[in-house]
Amino acid sequence: MDVERLRLDFPLYSSDERDLIYLDSACQTLRPRQVIEAMNEYYLEYPACGGRSVHRLATKVSIKIEEAREMVAEFIGCSDPSCIVFTKNCTEALNLVAKGYPFQRGSAVLTTDMEHNSNHVPWLQLRELGIVRHRVVRTPPSGLFDLEAYRDAVAADVSMVSMVHTNNVTGTSLPAKEVVEMAHEREALVMLDGAQSAPHQRIDVEELDVDLFTFSAHKMLGPSGVGVLYGKRPVLERIEPLVSGGGAVGMTDYEKVEFLPPPERFEAGLLNYSGIIGTGAAVEYLGAVGMDEVADHEASLNRQATEGLQDIDAISLLGPPDPALRAGLLPFNIRGMTSHDVAMIIDEMAKVQIRSGMHCMHPYFRSRGIDGCARASFYLYNTAEECERFVSAVRAVADTFSS
Ligand SMILES: Cc1ncc(COP(=O)(O)O)c(C=O)c1O
Structure with missing residues (x-):
């Protein structure tokens, strides 16, 4: 390099x-000029709204957004770009899952004692509302993930394991493949907070077989204000949107609403088009390096x-x-x-x-x-x-x- x-x-x-x-x-x-230029290009050359109007500028925006989705999917080893949801940051992606997943009352969520508040506070909230039980796997003095303690903690009531992939203070990573395998043996889903892993190591969500994976563009050469939620399609289909409204729905009448399939159902309202396009440029840059x-x-x-x-x-x-x-x-x-x-x-x-x-x-x-x-x-x-x-x-x- x-x-x-x-x-x-x-x-x-x-x-x-x-x-x-x-x-x-x-x-x-920091951001490279390739990212800044891609974002400026949106404002200078086609500053329109995607996914709604049908004129040529709007069509260009829609195409660029889908291209960015494809680039992000490829970057994390996902073969289906419709499994990539754009959010405003990693925090929102984690909240989208915590607040929208249909947890059965009394089911448990497992985190670690090394979580960023963004993967800690949402679970505390759900615990206080009595929606889930929340248990924390302790880290030994070595600072390394304790696979044995984890194995014991993935009990039958655990429906989701939501853990930090690479910690933002100590830099330690958990053994993601083993974590996923053990959770799946007990029929629990796994969400990895990839805010500090996606920018720094090769990620292949399909090889890991992880169910949900979240990260932020601004930690990987992209703009601030864009996050990503990857989810396996059947998992995304079970999640209720955190924010609802225009762009996320098919038909509505005065009584009811039909939501679009993922990813649109999670992307209500006008999006951060230049940010998403800049995110595409960022992962393209990292991929080339x-x-x-x-x-x-x-x-x-x-x-x-x-x-x-x-x-x-x-x-x-x-x-x-x-x-x-x-x-x-x-x-x-x-x-x-x-x-x-x-x-x-x-x-x-x-x-x-x-x-x-x-x-x-x-x-x-x-x-x-x-x-x-x-x-x-x-x-x-x-x-x-x-x-x-x-x-x-x-x-x-x-x-x-x-x-
Ligand atoms: C491990 C980890 N998770 C989540 C977040 C939250 O990311 P954001 O503030 O971009 O939503 C951070 C940010 O520092 C982080 O380091």
Whole structure:
């Protein structure tokens, strides 16, 4: 992978801010000009409404949206584009399933103690309403998924396993294929929150045999405001729409409504056309680079940075010490400093952009008595030189401010 050549595609690196070191891609990535241009093209050349009017501009929008759907389907190994639903983000996709799936009263949903709030809060709500039981599989101190604890927890009353594929703080991934197989043996469905996996590794939903899979475009070079729900068709057909109205229905009269089949039944109202078209361009870009290459590049930067921080006594890493188990994430604390102070000072001193706080994983931090962490996240456009500057900056912060 030629990173220097790739960087020419990202406007930030040829702007006045080119010396910024952007290590916050797990929150939101930079966008290449191919994505920005695809989105601008919509506004400049065919800024009409899809799926309704029949004139040529509208027809072009409809075609472009379906092309984007096909590209997203191909990107995650799905052979039927009608199984791809566009939402406004991963959170909405997770909620769509939680709020719309016809759970039998008393059935249970299984999550982990490592969920992002977006795959935690909706289940708490359903639990409070008495719609489902909610059980949590605990993670051992190693930070790695405990397959045995999971096996015990997939009891007969579990109708859905809804788990984070790659965690957004520790970077650890669960063994998706085994998780799916075990759940299916007990006739439970599996939804994977792929917000941090789809941008960083090759995903094949059909090979995994996963029932539902969710992610956000803005974490994978796409625009903000677009998410994706993949679902097996018979599963999608059982889910009630979260939002209803124009575009999602066939015929209505004063008494009743007929919903369209998926994906339209879940896409009521005018859509974020430029965003969806930009999402198509983003997955096309990533597909051309190659997801295995992306994963290898991130792993090598993470190894370099982890090794670089190893001898700094004031630093404690979260998650497994082996960077190969943490995808592109490096979560850490500096003794005697809050994570927000670390992030602000490192930006002031060295223009390094990292995330800090609880990363929408409050239960994880509270249960461990930690008030957050700093997190560097690497992506395809980061370089070994940036990694070196990041390590020097953290060293300088630790030398100057740690207790
Ligand atoms: C693991 C995980 N799940 C879900 C989300 C929610 O994504 P979004 O805010 O795009 O809906 C995030 C966002 O950081 C995440 O990291």
